[in-house]
Amino acid sequence: MADSKAKPGLLLDIRNLRIEATVFPPGEPPKNIVLVHDVSLTLEKGKVLGLIGESGAGKSTIGLSSMGYGRGGVRITGGEVILNGRDILKGGKDGFRKLRGREVCYVAQSAAAAFNPAHRLMDQVVEATLLHGTATRAEAEKRAVALFKKLSLPNPETIGERFPHQVSGGQLQRVMTAMALCSEPDLIVFDEPTTALDVTTQIDVLAAIKDAIRDTHVAALYITHDLAVVAQVSDEIMVLRHGRLVEWGGTRQIIKEPRQEYTNALVSVHEIEHAEQKPGTTPFLSVKNVTAAYGRSRIKVLKNVSVDIYPGQTLAVVGESGSGKSTLARAITGLLPPEEGTVTFDGRPLANRLADRPKEDLRQLQMIYQMADVAMNPRQTVGTIIGRPLEFYFGIRGRERDKRVAELLDKIEMGKGFSDRYPAELSGGQKQRVCIARSLAAKPKLIICDEVTSALDPLVANGILKLLLELQKEENVAYLFITHDLATVKSIADSIAVMYRGEVVRYGPKSKVLAPPFDAYTDLLLSSVPEMEIGWLEKAIKGRRMASAGN
Amino acid sequence: MSSPILKLVAQRVALGIVLLLAVSVLIFAGTQILPGDVAQAILGQSATPESLANLREQLGLNDPAYIRYFRWLGGVLTGDLGTAMSSGQDIATSIKGRLWNTLFLAFWAAIVAVPLAIILGLIAVRYRNGWVDKLISGLALASTSFPEFFIGYVLVYFFAVKWQIFPGISTVYDGMPFGERMQAIALPATALTLVVLAHMMRMTRAAILNVMQSAYVETAELKGLSAFNVIRRHAFPNAIAPIINVVMLNLAYLIVGVVVVEVIFVYPGMGQYLVDHVTKRDVPVVQAVGLIFAAVYISLNIIADIGAIVANPRLRHPK
Numbered sequence: 001m002a003d004s005k006a007k008p009g010l011l012l013d014i015r016n017l018r019i020e021a022t023v024f025p026p027g028e029p030p031k032n033i034v035l036v037h038d039v040s041l042t043l044e045k046g047k048v049l050g051l052i053g054e055s056g057a058g059k060s061t062i063g064l065s066s067m068g069y070g071r072g073g074v075r076i077t078g079g080e081v082i083l084n085g086r087d088i089l090k091g092g093k094d095g096f097r098k099l100r101g102r103e104v105c106y107v108a109q110s111a112a113a114a115f116n117p118a119h120r121l122m123d124q125v126v127e128a129t130l131l132h133g134t135a136t137r138a139e140a141e142k143r144a145v146a147l148f149k150k151l152s153l154p155n156p157e158t159i160g161e162r163f164p165h166q167v168s169g170g171q172l173q174r175v176m177t178a179m180a181l182c183s184e185p186d187l188i189v190f191d192e193p194t195t196a197l198d199v200t201t202q203i204d205v206l207a208a209i210k211d212a213i214r215d216t217h218v219a220a221l222y223i224t225h226d227l228a229v230v231a232q233v234s235d236e237i238m239v240l241r242h243g244r245l246v247e248w249g250g251t252r253q254i255i256k257e258p259r260q261e262y263t264n265a266l267v268s269v270h271e272i273e274h275a276e277q278k279p280g281t282t283p284f285l286s287v288k289n290v291t292a293a294y295g296r297s298r299i300k301v302l303k304n305v306s307v308d309i310y311p312g313q314t315l316a317v318v319g320e321s322g323s324g325k326s327t328l329a330r331a332i333t334g335l336l337p338p339e340e341g342t343v344t345f346d347g348r349p350l351a352n353r354l355a356d357r358p359k360e361d362l363r364q365l366q367m368i369y370q371m372a373d374v375a376m377n378p379r380q381t382v383g384t385i386i387g388r389p390l391e392f393y394f395g396i397r398g399r400e401r402d403k404r405v406a407e408l409l410d411k412i413e414m415g416k417g418f419s420d421r422y423p424a425e426l427s428g429g430q431k432q433r434v435c436i437a438r439s440l441a442a443k444p445k446l447i448i449c450d451e452v453t454s455a456l457d458p459l460v461a462n463g464i465l466k467l468l469l470e471l472q473k474e475e476n477v478a479y480l481f482i483t484h485d486l487a488t489v490k491s492i493a494d495s496i497a498v499m500y501r502g503e504v505v506r507y508g509p510k511s512k513v514l515a516p517p518f519d520a521y522t523d524l525l526l527s528s529v530p531e532m533e534i535g536w537l538e539k540a541i542k543g544r545r546m547a548s549a550g551n
Numbered sequence: 552m553s554s555p556i557l558k559l560v561a562q563r564v565a566l567g568i569v570l571l572l573a574v575s576v577l578i579f580a581g582t583q584i585l586p587g588d589v590a591q592a593i594l595g596q597s598a599t600p601e602s603l604a605n606l607r608e609q610l611g612l613n614d615p616a617y618i619r620y621f622r623w624l625g626g627v628l629t630g631d632l633g634t635a636m637s638s639g640q641d642i643a644t645s646i647k648g649r650l651w652n653t654l655f656l657a658f659w660a661a662i663v664a665v666p667l668a669i670i671l672g673l674i675a676v677r678y679r680n681g682w683v684d685k686l687i688s689g690l691a692l693a694s695t696s697f698p699e700f701f702i703g704y705v706l707v708y709f710f711a712v713k714w715q716i717f718p719g720i721s722t723v724y725d726g727m728p729f730g731e732r733m734q735a736i737a738l739p740a741t742a743l744t745l746v747v748l749a750h751m752m753r754m755t756r757a758a759i760l761n762v763m764q765s766a767y768v769e770t771a772e773l774k775g776l777s778a779f780n781v782i783r784r785h786a787f788p789n790a791i792a793p794i795i796n797v798v799m800l801n802l803a804y805l806i807v808g809v810v811v812v813e814v815i816f817v818y819p820g821m822g823q824y825l826v827d828h829v830t831k832r833d834v835p836v837v838q839a840v841g842l843i844f845a846a847v848y849i850s851l852n853i854i855a856d857i858g859a860i861v862a863n864p865r866l867r868h869p870k
Binding site: 067097098099100101102105106113114116117119127128131132162163166 | 767769772773776777784785864865
């Protein structure tokens, strides 16, 4: 790279950035770890640079360094961050305060958490503008309303009077983008702005952000772990791993001709070959006309739902949040007794309430959750966690139990040495593997997997999916796989149930469900999955408009 | 304001009334369990079986307990707290002045203690884990750890005996000029402030620190707000519910728990009144004071609950 000071169009020039943090491992003295190893990047005015990598790659840390901010005791210990021609690291606390919210603004992953629940949206949107005195309140509010319009928010004139809890997640994310744009900054750091959203909402927000960036000529650092998403909005992409630069290039080059092996792995991550199994003759578990609601509410979360699960096969349940996927799992396991309908298992009806089911029924149905780390007791070792079902269901103890635990650890491709470790000492993927082993220990006929890969990085998630498929072959266990991610569904399912507002709108073998003609909702769902292709977003939005106009 | 808030508030108030009734039953039952009755107490040594029977008949003590309870409750609700046995005076009249004195003392103690505790809490959060934080916490904890009588006597020793700035005995009387009255209560009010300060301050600090972990605090920092404004504008409004709770608990303590301080400073308030009549075994007075204390406690806690409900924007502005 040429010397930055000579380049007039250059906005941000990060040179040899080194970021460290002090960690306090249990039972050991505190130690320093380096999170970002001498990373350099440049960004021109009005351009978008995508930062991509798995968790722990240092993307957010690098993004926040452009505002001189370190999350939770993270320190910038080396390098320069040159913004608008000056090194902001030399400006001190006052310098940071002056540039935050004025030159650089931030859009967080979860707008729902990033808005203060106690204040009206408008007060929060114009706060930075007023603080830095770049406009009067009336001007700032006018600007905000114009931005609400640009981001196609409903009722742009009045939405600012609302409180955050009165607005949906997708809308909040757009309001947050408006908040960042309101003080007319030179640079916006987008930190996974669409990751927490449903796939059908993500596409709207993504399009709104892209239009806003184009029309306001603001530069952006777009941080995400989803390469297909970042390919839609950025001019250049930088791939990071373990705090080091892997590859940096134009968007087209990165997704079409990746030069590094790691980039290639990211690009081709979703391709698992899984041949669909034909449904057997008799399902071992059938859900018949189940209707369920929480509390005494009259709002039914499940409406007349019927699905069948065949031995050794996978039924994927897809839908956006609030569609009743997890409630279906709760109804099957008895955590939420259905109001109407039955769940039959091996030809006999299961008791509605969990408390009324015999131990044997409990053993046959196991669950794995999205958040592996909160699904385990942090004070028990892996061996105890996996050994617990062995003791509880089979009464296996002592050496016999340890032997079984070792076998199970082997099945999940983790060594015997892990038996004495605590959950906190494991990575996210390893934790999820332990949860899988724990459910397998009960030798169940069905494992309900509730968004088990959603919290994981793509490559790790891929490994988990492959493991689940292998285990299915070995153990002949069936899965009820709940997910919002259609790519996951394609790689693992034998049959699919699409849920929308508590109802199953489409159900059948994978090949049939994923083949046209589609009903409106399935079409919307399928067309919303980002594809690794430049210009996909515009095409998808255009296709959708036509579809919705046609309805 | 909309229906969910009204409903919740009405629920809290109704619960409070039920609770107060239950307490009144307990107080009444408690005094019934004690050996002897009012007739014996009034007649004392001169009691003969005949005179006892006559007096019991006269006072209606032969009626079943529940009738006497409702008679007592009816009296309380119409402002008639009965007659003190020891002095033969009407309890309601003598309590009125005392209650006012206690409220006067509690009010001025609270006026100092509550804002001071909250501001100290905010400062402690601003400089958390630094020496300012540790100093504030240390001093506040020390002042709470000392018993009230110790603080009271230390104050008397320095301010009344050694430097002679304030009187050591807080005598107040009707028609006392405001300035003199304030001077009289300076020491007991200081003692009370020191006692309740730490609890409120620590709770404010903890409640705000809890909120400081939130993503919206980071958002505020990334807007360029100064550390103190982040706390004041973004953290404090969301920490208000637990703070109101602990403030109300301490206000209740200021009214109900002042017995020791009032006795030390010979302040003519409810606490002194209670202590005097407990030693005289004057049951009707103890009942009346107990009920008033319970009412104060319950109402302040209802206010805290309502405050917490109103502070929640989700309830204030439903979807």
